Amino acid sequence: MSLVANTIYGENYATVPLRHHWEQNGEQRFVRYQWRYKSRWNELQVNAGVHPKPIEVNSAEEFFTEHYWGYTKRGARTSEYEVLHPRWMIYPVLQHSIDVDFEALYGSGFASLATRTPESILLAEGSEVEVRSGESIAAASRDTCCGYTNKMARKQGKQDSEIDVIDWLRKLPKCELHLHLEGTILPETLLELSRRHDAEPLTPEAAKNLYIYENFLGFLDSFKAVSARLKGPDDYELITYNMIRDLAGQGVVHAEVYISFGIIYYWKQVEVEPYVEAVERGRVRGERDFGTTVYWLIDAVRHFGAEEAAKVFRKAAELRAVYPSIVGIGIGGDEARGSADLFRDSYAEARAAGLRLTAHAGETTGPESIWAAINIGAERVGHALSARTDGELLDVLAAKQIPLELNVTSNIRTGCCKSFDEHPVKMYFESGLMVTINSDDPPMFGSNLLEEYVLVQERFEFSLEQMRELAANSVEASFLPPERKLELLRRVEQYGW
Numbered sequence: 001m002s003l004v005a006n007t008i009y010g011e012n013y014a015t016v017p018l019r020h021h022w023e024q025n026g027e028q029r030f031v032r033y034q035w036r037y038k039s040r041w042n043e044l045q046v047n048a049g050v051h052p053k054p055i056e057v058n059s060a061e062e063f064f065t066e067h068y069w070g071y072t073k074r075g076a077r078t079s080e081y082e083v084l085h086p087r088w089m090i091y092p093v094l095q096h097s098i099d100v101d102f103e104a105l106y107g108s109g110f111a112s113l114a115t116r117t118p119e120s121i122l123l124a125e126g127s128e129v130e131v132r133s134g135e136s137i138a139a140a141s142r143d144t145c146c147g148y149t150n151k152m153a154r155k156q157g158k159q160d161s162e163i164d165v166i167d168w169l170r171k172l173p174k175c176e177l178h179l180h181l182e183g184t185i186l187p188e189t190l191l192e193l194s195r196r197h198d199a200e201p202l203t204p205e206a207a208k209n210l211y212i213y214e215n216f217l218g219f220l221d222s223f224k225a226v227s228a229r230l231k232g233p234d235d236y237e238l239i240t241y242n243m244i245r246d247l248a249g250q251g252v253v254h255a256e257v258y259i260s261f262g263i264i265y266y267w268k269q270v271e272v273e274p275y276v277e278a279v280e281r282g283r284v285r286g287e288r289d290f291g292t293t294v295y296w297l298i299d300a301v302r303h304f305g306a307e308e309a310a311k312v313f314r315k316a317a318e319l320r321a322v323y324p325s326i327v328g329i330g331i332g333g334d335e336a337r338g339s340a341d342l343f344r345d346s347y348a349e350a351r352a353a354g355l356r357l358t359a360h361a362g363e364t365t366g367p368e369s370i371w372a373a374i375n376i377g378a379e380r381v382g383h384a385l386s387a388r389t390d391g392e393l394l395d396v397l398a399a400k401q402i403p404l405e406l407n408v409t410s411n412i413r414t415g416c417c418k419s420f421d422e423h424p425v426k427m428y429f430e431s432g433l434m435v436t437i438n439s440d441d442p443p444m445f446g447s448n449l450l451e452e453y454v455l456v457q458e459r460f461e462f463s464l465e466q467m468r469e470l471a472a473n474s475v476e477a478s479f480l481p482p483e484r485k486l487e488l489l490r491r492v493e494q495y496g497w
Ligand SMILES: [Zn+2]
Pocket: 178, 180, 332, 360, 382, 440
């Protein structure tokens, strides 16, 4: 932590030896925190209550709700660890003792702290600790981190092998952050659209066959055949409602869904307002009936050019005033024919209009496309496959914790990634990147978010605790307001034990 504080934030922290210890005894929790400074052990001891309350948004305590890093040293051995998304809880103080040389540590202005009575303590309880190198903290000493000890206790309750994993993953609260509305049409919905529009409606068999293809061109043909039956605003209402029903069935509590205004403008040659009204009708009904909330991200097509994107983003900003569920924008389409640099001004304008910024990048081209996306201010990156070839980029993505919207099955089915073995999802996760799992165009790829979670867990051997971490990442990386994030993070944290 001191390294980060000193180098990145320019502060002046000393690295000191630490000792932590806590134990619970009936209705009291004993916590001791010691650190040595200039050959003197400073010490805080607290007897606290056992009924915590969560940190309130914008409270002074919220200052603490960041990542932190540290290391343990035993003899010559040093282990580094990171506490992932600490879930701080506030406990009331019953008794305390302070033996701290505040003056030596912080200067004479802080001397009076020794006589103050603290009202509460914060514990990062139940938080994940990732060992980045060296031995586990539990192996080093029990006197290290409260969160880790707590997690170990929970782990002993039930082994992963005793759990029905698919059911566990289905009920795990999670967010879907990379999903295209036009790519969510299930064969059953396609049948309904066909009955509306085709002189000779598709048979169920024919509808299913439209989803079967061999390669990327086949995928595009399938996508076009399905989209061609998406004609009027009412169709958009139908697919939105059905999408939310399907998401809720997979345990998705919130989704951020791309709508391609670019395609409505240029394929349909019509104004978008009636379509937005229609998807909003579908959203409101779907949220009411199934409980899964939806935000919209308005997508422009890279290869239609910067001017068209600016038009799309301005329309998004204008409609946001009417429909606050429109929260952000993005660019998709052909990366090779539309470098992110071209969209710098329109991204700045969108940001100034209060829109959040995402970008598909590094799906079909190299890491330079991801650099370009970050450099124009993208807050989340879709796919980011090619980051794996650029160590410096991986470092930046990890340091800045820029969320990556990964889509494993999509990458395999489109051929952007040749095999599961080559997919970087586990490598990214283990390198400390902010990984989220998503489904892109699920029925087109014969998948959905739940199946992506199952796939990742099985094929890449993520533990259930790591799956929980991925679900927590999806909440943190969402554009939800902080209070809803905290509520969902608590649900993720308390789930299933
Ligand atoms: Zn996509």
